Amino acid sequence: METTGFARHDHGACIRDGVTAVAEHCRAEGLQFTPVRRRVLELLLEGHRALGAYDILDRLREEGLGSQPPVAYRALDFLVKNGFAHKIERLNAFVACACPGESHMPAFLICRKCDKVAEAEADMREGKLAQSAAEAGFHIERAVVEAEGLCPNCSGAAA
Amino acid sequence: METTGFARHDHGACIRDGVTAVAEHCRAEGLQFTPVRRRVLELLLEGHRALGAYDILDRLREEGLGSQPPVAYRALDFLVKNGFAHKIERLNAFVACACPGESHMPAFLICRKCDKVAEAEADMREGKLAQSAAEAGFHIERAVVEAEGLCPNCSGAAA
DNA sequence: TCGATCTTGTGATAATGTAACAGAGGGCGG
């Protein structure tokens, strides 16, 4: 149950660890962790915030790593397909995965004030919804769970 | 716990009841249930499926009710804002609400084969996710819950 | 009737996402 992102933590290590974990997974599975893909992952890890594809593309362009939409989308597709990042449907934006490589059903807590995003575990195949889905004969395979509200920092300040 | 849409039911009544329920709510609250808004609601009720804004716009155009995107988006905004319809973020599409007017936290079961959508209740303010969110100090206000899988009809056929 | 307010018509444009194809590069059997 990862809910870092709101809590204070060593964020430098957070980025380094995220990148090296993905690098190792790629090595282990024969995936190519190319410069563009690495850089996009770093950008996603940078702020525990969701970034739009075009935000990322702007950064890549500044750094000479690519200038056309497909460059950003391809890197993001790679990261999402391999479980190193997730798409936040509500925001049309992307975040780095908190536990890369492990297959899971992620849920997200999105602060509407500071836009930070934390990842949590929410297996929708159990719980009340799953139960009534099962009663209706519906078989849940995947689920998008995106909760919006106020993070601890902002709910204090906004009071 | 509404999971109609997959079950066989009197769909003619389903549409009529949906429209009249919304009409009454509008009357009670002084909202204008204009022809475009009514027609968009009918279209959404038609198939228990999510329709894109441009699908709706095409239908409106055929019927002479409007031809430019804002026409469709404004009607949809009205319906969503007043709880008569919901947006399915995963599909960038819209469905009629199953219990119009009542304030609720809807969840959706989306069949990946036949594209039908059923609405269920899933108050994310209780349950495991809410609990760990609370532990992290996060206050959930709204939630997008969209489960994808196979509906009873399709899971039999697809086996 | 008058004005305030909500609704609609319409053209333009922004934001997000894909298709298609040519070229660069690296491993690998010949």
Place this chain on the structure above:
DNA sequence: CCGCCCTCTGTTACATTATCACAAGATCGA
């Protein structure tokens, strides 16, 4: 070394989804 296959990249063009801005019409109560 060469040519083949494969993945990744560069680029053009395009498709889809959504919003802005402003004028005109409809509604409703004072």
